[in-house]
Amino acid sequence: MSTPDHPDYESLGRELETYCKKYYIRLEDFFSILNDQKVIPMLRGKAAEYDAFFALRQILPSQVWTVHKLNLNAQPGTIDHDIDVIHRRTGVQITIETKSAVRGSMSTGTRTRKHKVPHFEVKCHRSRSNKQLSYNDRYLATAFDVIVATPTNALFEGGTIGEEFELVTEPGLLAILYRHYGVSDTPSLINATNKDLRFVLSTDIAENVEGNTLIPRTPSVLLADDPNWKPLNQLEAVLETIVKAKARR
Numbered sequence: 001m002s003t004p005d006h007p008d009y010e011s012l013g014r015e016l017e018t019y020c021k022k023y024y025i026r027l028e029d030f031f032s033i034l035n036d037q038k039v040i041p042m043l044r045g046k047a048a049e050y051d052a053f054f055a056l057r058q059i060l061p062s063q064v065w066t067v068h069k070l071n072l073n074a075q076p077g078t079i080d081h082d083i084d085v086i087h088r089r090t091g092v093q094i095t096i097e098t099k100s101a102v103r104g105s106m107s108t109g110t111r112t113r114k115h116k117v118p119h120f121e122v123k124c125h126r127s128r129s130n131k132q133l134s135y136n137d138r139y140l141a142t143a144f145d146v147i148v149a150t151p152t153n154a155l156f157e158g159g160t161i162g163e164e165f166e167l168v169t170e171p172g173l174l175a176i177l178y179r180h181y182g183v184s185d186t187p188s189l190i191n192a193t194n195k196d197l198r199f200v201l202s203t204d205i206a207e208n209v210e211g212n213t214l215i216p217r218t219p220s221v222l223l224a225d226d227p228n229w230k231p232l233n234q235l236e237a238v239l240e241t242i243v244k245a246k247a248r249r
Helices: 009-022 027-034 040-059 173-181 186-195 232-248
Strands: 065-069 083-087 093-098 119-121 146-149 198-201 207-209 212-214 220-222
Touching: 009 027, 040 065, 040 083, 040 093, 040 232, 083 232, 093 232, 146 232, 173 186, 198 232
Parallel strands: 093 146
Antiparallel strands: 065 083, 083 093, 119 220, 146 198, 207 212
């Protein structure tokens, strides 16, 4: 029997072969396609959704909450929600969106104007825009209740030309990250940041633009002691607050 720690590789191989036949992919090309620089960011983004889904199911008691991973294609004029969390007793639904950190945005803060401490940014805007609006690529704060992200993507430089991702090169940054996460090598650092899931209420970082309450395009997250972004193990208490507010409405 296959488990997360002990997968059934024979079964996975048969599934892979069936998948390739279904979508007319030559089996020998499969990993070349997966390693394409256009494909990897999409895979990493989708993997982040499943990581968050798995983590939410681990920390939210199943007798109180139901967690759904949605795989829907957004229709024109609608928002594609990643995860829905439902409070069983009231039926109140809470929408959770996973977002990736901006590539290469991890910084010591010494060269930036706004934050003079280590921080990174999260990509919270649409890839496609409505050119009729000045805030064309931004989400309304009501689009989803909670945003979840990890710092991992911020560790990798953007626009690199090699096949492998390259770590950010700001002097002193890696030493700060190693110290913060209690690690001493790059693989351990990446593993630690993958597990460092943070969440924020959309309304806590929203700003007013032309009379609309919008989520910033790339909100900053402090590596330590951020006033808005909290570790995922603090989420349930916040969800309970959202349920009470929605139930009153």
